[in-house]
Amino acid sequence: MSPSTAYSRLGVERLPGRVDSHWFQPIPPVQVPTSTNSTPPLPPRAVSIRISLAKLEVRSYQFPESPHWTLPTEIAGKSHQERASVQNNNPSGGGGPVVPKSRTRLKPPADVVKLQDRLYYMLQPPLELLLSDASIDVPFEPFPYQFEGISFLYPRVAAILADEMGLGKTMQAIMAMRILLRAGEIRRVLLVCPKPLVTNWRRELSLWAPEIPLAIIEGEQNKRQWHWLETTAPIKIANYELLMRDRELFSNQVEFDLVVLDEAQRIKNRNSTTSEIVRSIARRRSWALSGTPVENSPDDLVGIFEFLAPNYLHSAMSPRQMGQAARDFILRRTKDNVLKDLPPKMFRDAELELTPAQWATYQAAEDEGVLRLSEMGEGITIQHVFELVLRLKQICNFDPVTGASSKLERLEADLEEVAASGQKAIVFTQWVTTIRELARHLERFRPLEYHGQVPSKKRDQIIEEFRSDPRRHVLLMSYGAGSVGLNLQFSRYVFLFDRWWNPAIEDQAVNRAHRIGAAGPVTVTRMLTTATIEERINQILEEKRELFSTLLSHTDTPRSAGMTRQEIFGLFRLQLPKPRGGAAA
């Protein structure tokens, strides 16, 4: 700056016109003469600054529980906007706030794009605070991962909860339904499960949502029709088998806000009647619960998605593409991930040699069977091979001639220990005939039987007796009847007397005992006779398990693998017959 000049800081002037975006602006400084200058000083220029208070723009959002909530016409019919005023759950107690240890906030799913809808979810209180409300009873505090599961389901129109068996999918689904019902976001729920699990759901609902009225659709046709149409019970439970019969009773007459499919792998085949019927139910939200949404191939997932979001996935997608597309819809946790405190699950592979009598019968049957299959030439079918496999597996259990069984010998020895220590064991097998044979030999352990030929009405009674009677040490179960949905965490021992075709089913069976509430380590004994068909099947399944793990690990999709036709033929080094009619394979 020159010594002869100075700059006035007063040099501002009023801006012309509106003052919209700025209150004022500085103008270039005015040169003021110094005292050494002989010319008279310039008079100061007075300027006025108007500080206007223009209106600040505000975006406002009303939510359904507000008395001023009005349904925007253009989004009428959308999920959460169509709800009545919520129940007033004024806390009744006094005192300070309950301060939970952790906070689980709702996150809007990726497919919720409207800001209003996203904010609705983001501004909800943490689940822990919601559940600390005195009017929402919970029998015990859920685990943090269960809170996450509830917050995952809550905002979703389409979702798969694919937690490993035993992590409490049922409870998480019930709590999410309960909160949605209490918030008035849903009013009519249909829960579909396998028939043997209906009572389990009823029990869990009475535990986790005791105040929600429930209707179980069963009985004569008139009664069922009434249940389908009546509107007083917010939750209805139907079984898959019944949907077939009642299709005419509910289709085009009933609409649900939410349909939940338990053991949703039941609809993995999109061409099945079950899948077709389930997809025809009018609904706003669709949830699927399954510990094994992929049982045999990625196509299984496509089948389930036909219920959740039709045409969203398709078979031509690579597993990686499919996994990425499905990511926001699927929540999958394993016990290893989330239950650091769950007692360990220990596997023991009991590799046994057949007794001499069994071995003689086995060899004769295999030689004769393979010879016969070979002689069939092009007429051979998968059924023929299956028959031989089943025949050999049965011999591995019991020699049909002498009744000898190396597995039984081992089982009896182990059960002696189980009974002596006051513990209980579950024995799984594929066949009812094996269950009966075992029951005869294990009489001293007072075994109970649970399989497809036991009437549904008696099944709960059997489970209860096994649970409560200290003299009952053994429950003999078939994989089909006992592998899903039952809570048998009071058993510390599981025996797989023979092996199922699919490791996912075996996992489900094992997890009846190894689940939340397990009192101690669960020991799983997998019985396998060496140098037999059982060993060959096991080898293939283990290899496939690893392959699926590699393919789908990035999506955390549960891995599972059944056997293909080629693999089944390969058990006996047989070639697949050429397809008939000359069509390309």
Add this chain to the structure above:
Amino acid sequence: MANARSEPAPALGFLSVVEHAEHGLFGGYLILNANGRPLEFHCTAPVKANRAQEILYGPTLKPFLYGEQIGQTLVRKGQVEPLLICTDHEALLSVREFCSIPVVMVAGQSPFHPSLPILQFRLGSQSVAVLSTFGNDQELVQRRWQAHELKLELLEPFSRIREAIEEAQRGMRTSNGAPLSSIPAASGTVGSPPTSATVS
């Protein structure tokens, strides 16, 4: 307020301002029912004082921007009248001068270090304060708190406001295709309406 009533609905207001280094100040006002569920949410476009404003307003700039400009505007947008308004900023206590609802500041992890004269007291297990110039609010707030047997945790909703403001800003960026530019204080320009369900 649209519906001033003799007996306010059992709702609580939570008023906060989030400072963004680039865009300026975002105001958020969340009204919850007694169960902590959201009834209304209002947020402002970003407000940024320029250099001249900083000079002219001096130490009064912050209370002016927080309380008079942002706070007052937001509270007036509320349709449900809450029993009280909670804030986590001392500068927002001045909102009380523009509304009839008691305004309390909620103490965070650390105790109050007020620059204004305040009256401290407890609501349930939580430490709060009102401006001394509105000393009668203490009795009013405590009476309402007890009458409605409130149990709400008073600090937790501010984290919701912060996340919602961030989401709203992100939503605007997405819908406009460009970052939301900061708007000078008292400006009236914003981008396109955020959703079809927006209620003004």
